[in-house]
Amino acid sequence: MKASSVQQAFKSLTSRIHPQLPLSERESQRLLNALTSSFRSQLDHHDVSASTSASCLPSPSPSPSHSTQQQLLSSSSATDRHLASILTNPLLxxxxxxxxxxxxxxxxxxxxxxxxxxxxxxxxxxxxxxxxxxxxxxxxxxxxxxxxxxxxxxxxxxxxxxxxxxxxxxxxxxxxxxxxxxxxxxIHEGRESALWELIDTPVPTSANLSSREASRRKGLLLNSMVRTHLSAPDHALASALSAFFRALDTSHLSHASTSHAGSYLIQNLVKLTISSASDVTLYDQFVDAIPRWNRKHPDRAVYRIANLKLHHPTTPSADFALDFIRELKPLAAHPFLSPSTNSQKSTVFSFFFNTVKLLQKQNRFDDALWVMEFMQQKFPEQFKPPNSSTASQPFSQSAETASSHLIFPEWKVPEFG
Known part of the structure; x- marks a missing residue:
């Protein structure tokens, strides 16, 4: 008897680890009999309950035919309820x-x-x-x-x-x-207002939900709206920025509500092909608005403005990037110079390379060499010149011959991930 109980417990345990095999014919019959027995006992239970409750109610004694009819209706409704509970059971x-x-x-x-x-x-x-x-x-x-x-x-x-x-x-x-x-x-059903209703509705805070977390959740919804507009075949930049500016101008929304959407917009603005004058104006308005949602992180705001200025659709400029790098040079440590994840490394190195690329394109070779020297100093493992003669010669000593392009190492953005 003891061995049988141990065997049954082991069988129960293994059925949780491995998928249950198809039942044999004998097991199927036993399951059917068990279900039938359960079904009948449920009906009997409902019949007893119905008759007991009926006997407790004071009422004139019904005729035999009326009593029989009540029992049939009670059994019928009990059957319907039991069948419904079986058919809607998640296990089935x-x-x-x-x-x-x-x-x-x-x-x-x-x-x-x-x-x-x-x-x-x-x-x-x-x-x-x-x-x-x-x-x-x-x-x-x-x-x-x-x-x-x-x-x-x-x-x-x-x-x-x-x-x-x-x-x-x-x-x-x-x-x-x-x-x-x-x-x-x-949005595609024309019900964007319903999303704004969710964003504008106050979120009750509690010990488990801080006001900052509530604002962050509103920001995640705003980010989804911006994503939807930018994913349109025509890249509806006006709609995306309109939604972002609306959230930015809403007094009850905080930095946490706009940071996700703002970061997503920056990532995509540098990739989009912007040609219309109206979109260029919106681009400039977004750049000007960056300090408003980066008040707690002024360094981050400077970097983001510099990055967007590098990729400006009509008048790209490396001046803001140079100013940002000059601020970094005397610092022994800075989060921007200590990227830890692959995503952070790609972001940092792409920024430096885009700065050098634009400076070369604008024939500002002295500035380009200075940035490359800074890159080699801060990231010596990632940026090694391809030949020893160039590596042994400081960039500053070769600035006068920079226009020949011969002393520019053929570096590429490192691959991550």
Missing amino acids: TKPVHQQLKAKSKHPVALFEDQVAAGRATLNSARLCLDAFRNSLSVLSPAQTKDQISRYAAGTRALRWLWTSASTPSLSFTLDARFCNHLAFFL
């Missing part, structure tokens, strides 16, 4: 990702089923929105617009969010993929 339904993989139902319809059954979660919502958005990638712009309007996935997801107790804290923004999908669909 396929996971959302399996149903999406099988493509047995439209992702938005599947999400609505999850909501109706009370089983919708942030994970299942993200999976459904992700599948729907992926299905749009093969459609024409007109077809995409029609599908987005027809299924209103963003509106449905938002309606579900407002019924969730966690929505007032904006905890859903911590799921970046879901947040990006929500912003994408709502």
Whole structure:
């Protein structure tokens, strides 16, 4: 008997580690018998409960036919309730990702089923929105617009969010993929105002949610809005910057609310091809606004302005970059000179190389040599001239022959990651 219980416990443990194998014919019959027995006992329980509650109520004694009818109705409703509880049990339904993989139902319809059954979660919502958005990638712009309007996935997801107790804290923004999908669909459904309603609604703070964290979550939602505008086929810079400026001008939003979107805009502005005069004006307005959302980090503001000036669409300038580097030169240590992650290293070295590249292009060779000498001094392992003769000769001694371009090492931006 003891051995049997140990064997049963071991079997239970291994079933958690390894997927359960298909049941044999005998095991299937035993499971069916157990379910049948459970089903009958449930019906008997409901019958007893119904008859007991009925006997406790004072009422005129019904006729035999009326009593029989009541029992039948009671049994019928009990059966319906029990069947519903079985059919909606999560153990008897396929996971959302399996149903999406099988493509047995439209992702938005599947999400609505999850909501109706009370089983919708942030994970299942993200999976459904992700599948729907992926299905749009093969459609024409007109077809995409029609599908987005027809299924209103963003509106449905938002309606579900407002019924969730966690929505007032904006905890859903911590799921970046879901947040990006929500912003994408709502904006394309013409409901961007609903996103602003979420941002403008005060978030109740508590011991577990500081005001700074609440502002950061608002910023994550703003960042998703900016991403959606910039991901449009025509790179809607005006819409993206309009959203950012609106948040910047809102008095109740803090630095934490705009820093994510501001950083994302800087990363993309240096890559975009900007040609229209209106977009150039917006570019300049964004550069001028950088100190407003970097008050706590003035050094960071100087660097960001210098970087955008290097990539200005019409009048690029390296002067701001040179001023920033000159401020760094006498310092023994500075976060910008101590990049730790691959992403930070790529950012720092790209900034130096872009500065040198522009200085060379503008025939400012003395300044270019000075920056390269600074780079070799601060990062000797990463920036070694390719030949020994150049390495043994200080750059400053060769400044007079800089215009020949012969003394410029053929350095490349190091590869990271």
